[in-house]
Amino acid sequence: MPDVYKQSFKQNYTNNIELSIFNCGLERCAPGQTWGPGIRDHYLIHLVVSGKGIFEVGGRTWEVSEGDLFFARPSQLIRYTADEQQPWEYSWVGFNGACAHKLAAQLPFTDDAPVHHTSDPDGMRAALNNIYSSRGLQPQDEAAMVGYLYLFIAALMRETSAGKPHTASSSSQYVLNAIKYIQFNYSHDISIDDVAKSVGVSRSHLYRVFMLNVGKSPIDYLTEYRINEACKLLRAGSLSIAEVAVSVGFFDQFYFSRVFKRAKGVPPSKYFAAQQDADPASPAQL
Structure with a gap:
């Protein structure tokens, strides 16, 4: 099995009240590695790039594998666990802000379906990598990260529109x-x-x-x-x-x-x- 690793970035504070990135990163997990059960104070999206695992939210369990994104809302009790045989590797971004609620409402996730299989895994991975690659503590870094977050969200919105043409x-x-x-x-x-x-x-x-x-x-x-x-x-x-x-x-x-x-x-x-x-x-x- 490839070596485990974790590369992450976390904001200590933010200047952007409208839409702020709380954290982002990429990780290859150890077998059975788990987070939770616990809650976050922000929205959190993971993209599984290889392997598989389990996502638990709202008392229900979803099996998640390569090409899937799983989504958690603020204050939801969640747990996610890497598979023992094929532990996942994933990228993620956590965000919140005054605009986050309206943006999240247009993503391809609901309480009954917090997992979405993307039609463009390479594009989604690249979008998340762009956020992480722009990391930094200066205002210009935050502006770049938020800009790439908007592009990532826009790509997810397009998949929402393609999958649910009558959501208006x-x-x-x-x-x-x-x-x-x-x-x-x-x-x-x-x-x-x-x-x-x-x-x-x-x-x-x-x-x-x-x-x-x-x-x-x-x-x-x-x-x-x-x-x-x-x-x-x-x-x-x-x-x-x-x-x-x-x-x-x-x-x-x-x-x-x-x-x-x-x-x-x-x-x-x-x-x-x-x-x-x-x-x-x-x-x-x-």
Whole structure:
């Protein structure tokens, strides 16, 4: 059996709130090598380039082999184990961010089918290798990695479209339209009823399709999006906290501060101060 190896890269922090790579790499595993059971705080895609193994999620088990991709969502309890006789070799990328949810909804994975056999294994492997080869800690490195991640996701989207030509009317399309509405209107005084009305479904149906496709409720997504946008403005350092609050759709500064602290663990004033203390000459780098 070829020697086992592991080459990986992990970001310690990220400047890109919209779409961020958490880690990436390639590995040839030892027989029976396993990860989990455990959860990740990001989306994770593996491509098996040789060998085989087992992927477990949601109390179900899938056999995975060469040419298969397996997919895990944030906070899912998962375990994956290399075969004892033919242990797998795989490449992977982990990512998250405000745009990650809408992108993941367009990939060829569902809770009932978290494994997808690609029609272009060489192209998928090359795309993942490009991400890893661009690794680095400088802003230009992150930009290159995220650019290659978009190309990898685009290739997966094409396979989704080829395999599911009628997905436009599926629940994921309602979610995509709702996310687009949120991203264009989050700075206004919008409610989830407004979001549901914009896509032509009831509030309860919107809740169900969000939980199915995104793993969180519409109000949680809206709040997270607003808070992430607030973080950008706070790092820029040109607005007061009250001005930031209004700019992201919170018209009560004290309520904004409570929500921000619940999301980030510190109030906006301390978040802003921490950015300034860390690098007062260049807050946007934090």
